[in-house]
Amino acid sequence: MFSKLAYSVFEKSIQDYHQFDNVDQPISNPFPKDQFEHLLYHKNWIDTVQWHFEDIIRDPQIDPVAALTLKRRIDASNQERTDMVEYIDSYFLQKYSHVNVKPAAKINSESPAWAFDRLSILALKIYHMQEEVNRPEASQEHKDKCQAKLNVLLEQRTDLSTAIDDLIHDIESGDKFMKVYKQMKMYNDDELNPVLYQNKK
Numbered sequence: 001m002f003s004k005l006a007y008s009v010f011e012k013s014i015q016d017y018h019q020f021d022n023v024d025q026p027i028s029n030p031f032p033k034d035q036f037e038h039l040l041y042h043k044n045w046i047d048t049v050q051w052h053f054e055d056i057i058r059d060p061q062i063d064p065v066a067a068l069t070l071k072r073r074i075d076a077s078n079q080e081r082t083d084m085v086e087y088i089d090s091y092f093l094q095k096y097s098h099v100n101v102k103p104a105a106k107i108n109s110e111s112p113a114w115a116f117d118r119l120s121i122l123a124l125k126i127y128h129m130q131e132e133v134n135r136p137e138a139s140q141e142h143k144d145k146c147q148a149k150l151n152v153l154l155e156q157r158t159d160l161s162t163a164i165d166d167l168i169h170d171i172e173s174g175d176k177f178m179k180v181y182k183q184m185k186m187y188n189d190d191e192l193n194p195v196l197y198q199n200k201k
Helices: 002-017 036-057 064-095 112-134 140-173 194-199
Strands: none
Touching: 002 036, 002 112, 002 140, 036 064, 036 112, 064 112, 112 140
16 A cells, blocks of 8 residues: 555654764665655655754744844745655656546545645654653653654544545545645745845846
8 A cells, every 4th residue: 555655654754864873974775766765765855854954943942143144944845845756756647657546526625645644744743742742751741642642643643544545446446536736935036036036126
Protein backbone atom coordinates (compact mmCIF):
# COMPACT_ATOMS: atom_id res chain seq x y z
CA MET A 1 0.00 0.00 0.00
CA PHE A 2 1.27 3.45 -0.91
CA SER A 3 0.53 4.97 2.49
CA LYS A 4 2.53 2.32 4.37
CA LEU A 5 5.47 2.73 2.00
CA ALA A 6 5.35 6.51 2.27
CA TYR A 7 5.15 6.54 6.04
CA SER A 8 8.13 4.21 6.38
CA VAL A 9 10.17 6.55 4.16
CA PHE A 10 9.04 9.58 6.16
CA GLU A 11 10.08 7.87 9.40
CA LYS A 12 13.52 7.10 7.96
CA SER A 13 13.99 10.70 6.85
CA ILE A 14 13.01 12.01 10.29
CA GLN A 15 15.30 9.56 12.06
CA ASP A 16 18.18 10.38 9.72
CA TYR A 17 17.73 14.11 10.33
CA HIS A 18 17.75 13.68 14.09
CA GLN A 19 21.09 11.91 14.00
CA PHE A 20 22.46 15.43 13.50
CA ASP A 21 19.49 17.66 14.47
CA ASN A 22 21.01 20.47 12.45
CA VAL A 23 19.06 22.53 9.89
CA ASP A 24 22.26 22.98 7.88
CA GLN A 25 22.94 19.25 7.58
CA PRO A 26 22.90 18.39 3.85
CA ILE A 27 20.42 15.80 2.71
CA SER A 28 21.84 12.37 1.95
CA ASN A 29 19.00 10.63 0.16
CA PRO A 30 19.53 6.85 0.37
CA PHE A 31 17.11 6.04 -2.47
CA PRO A 32 18.01 6.04 -6.18
CA LYS A 33 16.70 9.03 -8.10
CA ASP A 34 14.50 6.86 -10.32
CA GLN A 35 12.55 5.46 -7.36
CA PHE A 36 9.34 6.90 -5.92
CA GLU A 37 10.91 6.66 -2.47
CA HIS A 38 13.53 9.22 -3.50
CA LEU A 39 10.80 11.86 -3.95
CA LEU A 40 9.14 10.94 -0.67
CA TYR A 41 12.41 11.11 1.29
CA HIS A 42 13.32 14.47 -0.23
CA LYS A 43 9.84 15.81 0.48
CA ASN A 44 9.94 14.83 4.14
CA TRP A 45 13.49 16.10 4.62
CA ILE A 46 12.31 19.54 3.48
CA ASP A 47 9.39 19.32 5.92
CA THR A 48 11.65 18.21 8.77
CA VAL A 49 14.13 21.03 8.27
CA GLN A 50 11.29 23.54 8.03
CA TRP A 51 9.75 22.16 11.23
CA HIS A 52 12.96 23.11 13.02
CA PHE A 53 13.17 26.46 11.24
CA GLU A 54 9.75 27.22 12.71
CA ASP A 55 10.98 26.28 16.20
CA ILE A 56 14.06 28.47 15.91
CA ILE A 57 12.27 31.57 14.63
CA ARG A 58 9.94 31.51 17.65
CA ASP A 59 12.85 32.02 20.05
CA PRO A 60 11.93 35.30 21.84
CA GLN A 61 15.64 36.12 22.10
CA ILE A 62 16.42 35.69 18.41
CA ASP A 63 18.38 38.49 16.79
CA PRO A 64 16.09 40.46 14.44
CA VAL A 65 18.59 40.28 11.58
CA ALA A 66 18.95 36.53 12.06
CA ALA A 67 15.16 36.22 12.18
CA LEU A 68 14.82 38.00 8.84
CA THR A 69 17.45 35.74 7.29
CA LEU A 70 15.63 32.73 8.65
CA LYS A 71 12.30 34.02 7.32
CA ARG A 72 13.84 34.11 3.85
CA ARG A 73 14.98 30.52 4.29
CA ILE A 74 11.47 29.50 5.37
CA ASP A 75 10.03 31.19 2.27
CA ALA A 76 12.48 29.31 0.05
CA SER A 77 11.69 26.07 1.87
CA ASN A 78 7.97 26.59 1.32
CA GLN A 79 8.55 26.98 -2.40
CA GLU A 80 10.73 23.87 -2.49
CA ARG A 81 8.04 21.96 -0.58
CA THR A 82 5.42 22.98 -3.15
CA ASP A 83 7.72 22.00 -6.01
CA MET A 84 8.21 18.54 -4.49
CA VAL A 85 4.45 18.07 -4.16
CA GLU A 86 4.11 18.85 -7.86
CA TYR A 87 6.88 16.35 -8.71
CA ILE A 88 5.06 13.65 -6.74
CA ASP A 89 1.79 14.44 -8.49
CA SER A 90 3.60 14.22 -11.83
CA TYR A 91 4.66 10.71 -10.85
CA PHE A 92 1.02 9.71 -10.28
CA LEU A 93 -0.19 11.45 -13.43
CA GLN A 94 2.30 9.45 -15.47
CA LYS A 95 1.67 6.20 -13.59
CA TYR A 96 -2.08 6.32 -14.20
CA SER A 97 -2.11 8.00 -17.58
CA HIS A 98 -3.26 4.73 -19.19
CA VAL A 99 -6.34 4.34 -16.96
CA ASN A 100 -9.72 4.48 -18.68
CA VAL A 101 -11.64 6.97 -16.58
CA LYS A 102 -15.26 5.95 -16.05
CA PRO A 103 -17.99 8.34 -17.24
CA ALA A 104 -19.24 8.79 -13.66
CA ALA A 105 -15.75 9.34 -12.24
CA LYS A 106 -15.35 12.19 -9.80
CA ILE A 107 -12.46 14.44 -8.89
CA ASN A 108 -11.04 14.47 -5.37
CA SER A 109 -10.72 17.66 -3.32
CA GLU A 110 -6.96 17.18 -3.11
CA SER A 111 -4.42 15.36 -5.24
CA PRO A 112 -2.51 12.30 -3.97
CA ALA A 113 0.63 14.35 -3.42
CA TRP A 114 -1.11 16.90 -1.20
CA ALA A 115 -2.50 14.00 0.83
CA PHE A 116 1.06 12.67 1.19
CA ASP A 117 2.11 16.16 2.24
CA ARG A 118 -0.36 15.92 5.13
CA LEU A 119 0.96 12.45 6.03
CA SER A 120 4.53 13.77 6.04
CA ILE A 121 3.63 16.57 8.47
CA LEU A 122 1.66 14.10 10.57
CA ALA A 123 4.74 11.87 10.84
CA LEU A 124 6.65 14.85 12.23
CA LYS A 125 3.89 15.61 14.74
CA ILE A 126 3.91 12.01 15.93
CA TYR A 127 7.70 11.92 16.26
CA HIS A 128 7.89 15.12 18.28
CA MET A 129 4.84 14.35 20.43
CA GLN A 130 6.42 10.99 21.29
CA GLU A 131 9.54 12.93 22.32
CA GLU A 132 7.43 14.97 24.73
CA VAL A 133 5.85 11.83 26.18
CA ASN A 134 9.35 10.46 26.82
CA ARG A 135 10.96 13.73 28.02
CA PRO A 136 12.66 12.77 31.31
CA GLU A 137 12.42 16.16 33.02
CA ALA A 138 8.76 16.76 32.08
CA SER A 139 6.04 16.44 34.71
CA GLN A 140 3.70 13.48 34.68
CA GLU A 141 0.84 15.83 33.90
CA HIS A 142 2.69 17.08 30.83
CA LYS A 143 3.42 13.52 29.71
CA ASP A 144 -0.20 12.46 30.19
CA LYS A 145 -1.49 15.40 28.14
CA CYS A 146 1.01 14.65 25.39
CA GLN A 147 0.08 10.96 25.42
CA ALA A 148 -3.57 11.90 24.91
CA LYS A 149 -2.58 14.09 21.96
CA LEU A 150 -0.35 11.34 20.59
CA ASN A 151 -3.25 8.89 20.70
CA VAL A 152 -5.31 11.27 18.55
CA LEU A 153 -2.43 11.71 16.10
CA LEU A 154 -2.05 7.94 15.76
CA GLU A 155 -5.76 7.60 15.07
CA GLN A 156 -5.47 10.37 12.50
CA ARG A 157 -2.60 8.49 10.85
CA THR A 158 -4.81 5.42 10.46
CA ASP A 159 -7.65 7.45 8.97
CA LEU A 160 -5.44 9.46 6.62
CA SER A 161 -3.57 6.36 5.45
CA THR A 162 -6.87 4.64 4.67
CA ALA A 163 -8.11 7.70 2.78
CA ILE A 164 -4.88 7.88 0.73
CA ASP A 165 -5.01 4.21 -0.21
CA ASP A 166 -8.71 4.49 -1.09
CA LEU A 167 -8.01 7.51 -3.28
CA ILE A 168 -5.21 5.79 -5.17
CA HIS A 169 -7.33 2.66 -5.60
CA ASP A 170 -10.16 4.79 -7.00
CA ILE A 171 -7.76 6.47 -9.44
CA GLU A 172 -6.37 3.09 -10.51
CA SER A 173 -9.89 1.77 -11.15
CA GLY A 174 -11.07 4.88 -12.98
CA ASP A 175 -13.64 5.80 -10.33
CA LYS A 176 -11.78 9.06 -9.66
CA PHE A 177 -9.47 11.11 -11.82
CA MET A 178 -6.59 13.44 -11.15
CA LYS A 179 -6.55 17.05 -12.17
CA VAL A 180 -3.60 18.97 -10.84
CA TYR A 181 -3.43 22.74 -10.63
CA LYS A 182 0.02 24.26 -10.32
CA GLN A 183 0.47 26.40 -7.23
CA MET A 184 0.48 29.96 -8.52
CA LYS A 185 2.05 31.65 -5.53
CA MET A 186 2.09 35.35 -6.19
CA TYR A 187 4.13 36.75 -3.29
CA ASN A 188 7.37 35.07 -4.46
CA ASP A 189 6.99 36.30 -8.05
CA ASP A 190 8.51 39.68 -8.85
CA GLU A 191 6.08 40.00 -11.75
CA LEU A 192 2.99 39.49 -9.56
CA ASN A 193 3.83 40.89 -6.12
CA PRO A 194 3.27 44.70 -6.21
CA VAL A 195 5.93 45.33 -3.57
CA LEU A 196 8.50 43.53 -5.70
CA TYR A 197 7.60 44.83 -9.15
CA GLN A 198 7.20 48.43 -7.98
CA ASN A 199 10.69 48.28 -6.51
CA LYS A 200 12.05 47.24 -9.90
CA LYS A 201 11.09 50.58 -11.44
